Amino acid sequence: MKTKTILAALFCALAFATTVAQAADPLPSWNDGTAKKSITEFVAKVTKEGSPDFVPPAERIATFDNDGTLWAEQPLYIQFAFALDRVKALAPQHPEWQTKEPFASLLKGDVKGALAGGEPAIFQIVMATHTGMTTVEFENIVKDWLASAKHPKTKLPYTEMVYQPMLELLGYLRENGFKTFIVSGGGIEFMRPWTEKAYGIPPEQVVGSSGKLKFELRDGKPVLVKLPQLNFIDDKAGKPAGIQQHIGRRPILAFGNSDGDLQMLQWTAAGSGMRFMGLIHHTDAEREWAYDRTSSIGKLDKAWDEAQTKGWTVVDMKKDWKRIFPYEKD
Amino acid sequence: MKTKTILAALFCALAFATTVAQAADPLPSWNDGTAKKSITEFVAKVTKEGSPDFVPPAERIATFDNDGTLWAEQPLYIQFAFALDRVKALAPQHPEWQTKEPFASLLKGDVKGALAGGEPAIFQIVMATHTGMTTVEFENIVKDWLASAKHPKTKLPYTEMVYQPMLELLGYLRENGFKTFIVSGGGIEFMRPWTEKAYGIPPEQVVGSSGKLKFELRDGKPVLVKLPQLNFIDDKAGKPAGIQQHIGRRPILAFGNSDGDLQMLQWTAAGSGMRFMGLIHHTDAEREWAYDRTSSIGKLDKAWDEAQTKGWTVVDMKKDWKRIFPYEKD
Numbered sequence: 001m002k003t004k005t006i007l008a009a010l011f012c013a014l015a016f017a018t019t020v021a022q023a024a025d026p027l028p029s030w031n032d033g034t035a036k037k038s039i040t041e042f043v044a045k046v047t048k049e050g051s052p053d054f055v056p057p058a059e060r061i062a063t064f065d066n067d068g069t070l071w072a073e074q075p076l077y078i079q080f081a082f083a084l085d086r087v088k089a090l091a092p093q094h095p096e097w098q099t100k101e102p103f104a105s106l107l108k109g110d111v112k113g114a115l116a117g118g119e120p121a122i123f124q125i126v127m128a129t130h131t132g133m134t135t136v137e138f139e140n141i142v143k144d145w146l147a148s149a150k151h152p153k154t155k156l157p158y159t160e161m162v163y164q165p166m167l168e169l170l171g172y173l174r175e176n177g178f179k180t181f182i183v184s185g186g187g188i189e190f191m192r193p194w195t196e197k198a199y200g201i202p203p204e205q206v207v208g209s210s211g212k213l214k215f216e217l218r219d220g221k222p223v224l225v226k227l228p229q230l231n232f233i234d235d236k237a238g239k240p241a242g243i244q245q246h247i248g249r250r251p252i253l254a255f256g257n258s259d260g261d262l263q264m265l266q267w268t269a270a271g272s273g274m275r276f277m278g279l280i281h282h283t284d285a286e287r288e289w290a291y292d293r294t295s296s297i298g299k300l301d302k303a304w305d306e307a308q309t310k311g312w313t314v315v316d317m318k319k320d321w322k323r324i325f326p327y328e329k330d
Numbered sequence: 331m332k333t334k335t336i337l338a339a340l341f342c343a344l345a346f347a348t349t350v351a352q353a354a355d356p357l358p359s360w361n362d363g364t365a366k367k368s369i370t371e372f373v374a375k376v377t378k379e380g381s382p383d384f385v386p387p388a389e390r391i392a393t394f395d396n397d398g399t400l401w402a403e404q405p406l407y408i409q410f411a412f413a414l415d416r417v418k419a420l421a422p423q424h425p426e427w428q429t430k431e432p433f434a435s436l437l438k439g440d441v442k443g444a445l446a447g448g449e450p451a452i453f454q455i456v457m458a459t460h461t462g463m464t465t466v467e468f469e470n471i472v473k474d475w476l477a478s479a480k481h482p483k484t485k486l487p488y489t490e491m492v493y494q495p496m497l498e499l500l501g502y503l504r505e506n507g508f509k510t511f512i513v514s515g516g517g518i519e520f521m522r523p524w525t526e527k528a529y530g531i532p533p534e535q536v537v538g539s540s541g542k543l544k545f546e547l548r549d550g551k552p553v554l555v556k557l558p559q560l561n562f563i564d565d566k567a568g569k570p571a572g573i574q575q576h577i578g579r580r581p582i583l584a585f586g587n588s589d590g591d592l593q594m595l596q597w598t599a600a601g602s603g604m605r606f607m608g609l610i611h612h613t614d615a616e617r618e619w620a621y622d623r624t625s626s627i628g629k630l631d632k633a634w635d636e637a638q639t640k641g642w643t644v645v646d647m648k649k650d651w652k653r654i655f656p657y658e659k660d
Contacts, residue, residue: 058532135574179534192578202388203578204509205534213574215567215593222596224574231575237545244465244543244554245561246576248522248533263545266552 026172029165029323038313042276046252047176053274057177061249063264065256066184066191068298069280070199072161074289075152077297079190082145086129131211131228135189138226142193156327159198164326170199183207183243185235185260207246209234235260240267262303265312277312279303284318356502359495359653366650368643372606376582377506383604387507391579393594395586396514396521398628399610400529402491404619405482407627409520412475416459461541461558465519468556472523486657489528494656500529513537513573515565515590537576539564565590570597592633595642607642609633614648
């Protein structure tokens, strides 16, 4: 009883401190402008009790794409950089890769040549590097890689290539009773080992692409083996299906950055009541990258048109973000 | 600011009230005995900060089977009663069912005859009643059915056929920082419309069997159509896989009642640190039903043996539960 009472008192002190802290700008890395205003106005409306726009906390579901929305996706999807490093690490166990595409090109450092094989080549690379081990083994492989791998441009750990304004947005939404989810085309088992630390998003709130799993008893000890079979592709029309399967509730706020997010935004928009649909537009070639309609990574074309037609919020990275990465000084 | 401060104060008052309320028995419908003791001792240990058994709140994942663990599954799985009622409701649109099995037998009230076709027959009945509509339409069908359907023995709504001691356990765990999940062989879309109200478990914490979904734009409005294709069977060896796909964290407590829960319990037991594995044994033919090793519904045989070998908690319904259903008086 005594400890509980002290804890409750501490908790209350914290609650009050939070209340006071909210007087400060919750989104300091966002420049004042229509994007920031559209976010804060939306949150104010859906959290105002008694207002017609009020949404009960349990229904405040917010979904975020990951690559290009929460962290950088250039010059290569980070998960693909992981796969390439794994091919190099596993090559000694696969002498046949020296002459077998797409591995042979990769091992010579010729990524473009390896990708000439298109989707089947990518599929082969992903299967060779993401399957065959147990889920626990794979989690450790991802953690070990992230602890040492560096982004080719900034030479920083990949987990520092996250967007500071989006970290602030995630925190701001959670402070306002939202439950924040990742809904990404990336691998669910690749993201979960680090999303809690990087974004404050726990594993059970990560939705992504996945392979099939097989339960086995090995020497009486149960394991889940990652099989070389696709289970679900959480991209494009897969995103609303992934949201329904995992969350079972329609988001009231969704953020993406590419055509892969269009259906998630459409699905979010089609609910009743207040809705927020946002797109990050990569416009800052100096501090980050600038790309949209013709990019092979993070192509933003149809979703951009639809955002303009329907009045969704488009965040202009260069104009709207005071700071992009946490490592930048103010 | 002002509203926020008042809310924070109210919240604190509630927090203190909860602290005081915890002095009372949190499991009043459980008789004193080894089962109750094993639960409260486990919770005390994993929540005691500074103890070697302490588990941080984020990792306090608890998973519960549904049929036979949280609500009754006799004389027929409730979802199957739903399917039978749907066959009757849909029969006018399917004149061919009058002569086609398994529907012809069902429409004559001969459930046993219909089930003579085994799994293929059940599959046909489920597909005919659970697919073809949108997810929103299906949710409404389930809600409408639950609002009027009655249990054949008690004549009560099915949502009153939940176990009072388990409701208390769910609440007790949540008060102690656990996140409670359902991990059921039942259909995920069948459970989600009512689990929040019945158990305090929100849709995103329900894991179950599912069919494939298809995203479509109908007159410009996005829908998810329930396809007549299986996506995932969340039973037996599927339960650990379902837990990994949806939650991405191993439970520290799991409760089931049949051999369909064995692998979930094995998976839970195989984690490091303190673990709680529980089985409900249906022993009360008077107040509920008595069945185990030879039952076609909720067969408890191998899991029971393993529970005894490994010292898992087996709840004897007749002995351990003071009250079974909420409608019973003390």
